Amino acid sequence: MGNVPIAGPVAAVLDLSATELLDRGDNEDEPSVDRALTLLEPDDAAAWAVRFAAGPFSKRSRRDRLRAIGLLDGYELELSPVSGFLFEADAGLVGQLVVGFAEVIYYSEWQGYDEFTRPPSQREHPNDPAAVQSWRQTGYPGDASGYAALRGYVDKPDSPLGGGDVWKDLDGDVRIARDSGNFRENDYETSGYEEPYPEGA
């Protein structure tokens, strides 16, 4: 598995999308460098350095950042066909990288292997909580066959879901109860449906 640093390129693409959003006038909030500063913790870089380095993306409001990521769907990646392989992609992939790769790869358990590059059957994962960054950060003690984590089942009065003792009240009249109950068989009506990708369009 190669080690490809993607933080720089991803940040550059996000900055491009944030600039594009502003050019189009599609932002709802004014950019502000204070947004980048609010994320700082005591041991992070000095505020003046962050003010200097903060890119357009980090200055957008949360909703505008999401809008900027949405714009990326429109950037088609232009590649000439190489040796017959089909390859189609657009910059929407960057949004998925930002959302998914950090959790699934960077914050995964991979640091805990004795030797990560061996074949799967020869890798040892001693399950040492101190060896994995995200486990240290969250106090996670390592994986196990099971944890006691049952809160109960969703319950609502006059619904077949839930039943038995009520263990906790949530919002409205929704509660968490001891029994699961069951789903209800119902007639259905689908005439209000609009097909998002009509055939032949």
Added chain:
Amino acid sequence: MVSNEYDAVIVGAGGDGPVAAWKLAEAGLSVLVLEAGPFHGNEQWPKPHEEPGGEASASVEDLSGELLDEQFTTRESEMVNKLVFGPADHERGFYVRKFPGDGAILQCSGVGGTTLHYTGNHPRAYPASIDEQGHWPLDYADRVPCYREIEEVCEVAPAPVTAKEELFFQGAEAAGWDLLDVKNVTEPGYRPQPNTIRQPDGKLHVDGDFTYPEVGSRSQRK
């Protein structure tokens, strides 16, 4: 032992192929199921990602819980690697999938298919996704008896709530969505997953943080 001829050949041992094979075999037909991805927990393929292993498996004697525990771990990144959407031999590349718009579908390859990471979630299709699309050769209503049968076999029931779901349900309710308690979903709303995993023992109930690592008497409440 693989024969030269079968009454039916099913391509893919994912969520649906084995069910089709089961129904056809029950009707008296000879059936072959083909699968290019790994078969975890099967002694015919002790190292499914490294060596070709056996040719076929036709006996429950081949199934090994010990091997399954060793190969199918609770480590997420490891399993993302093992269940990559492509042949068991990853050097042969991934399967290409095209779909309109952007999105990521985390599909799994292997015996069990995408059910392998589907956490036992067993919803019916949305009625509109069958009835409003035109290209299906049957109506949603035709599928309902099949759903009923398979839901009974798999003991489909509302999924239990952990801290994550509790937070989700609280948020959905506060945002004004309706709790859906129906099997055929035609309105927006939220609901617990229809789940095929056996429900946990009530003794595993906790009110605060989950407890670990041993699920012992200390962590249990009545």
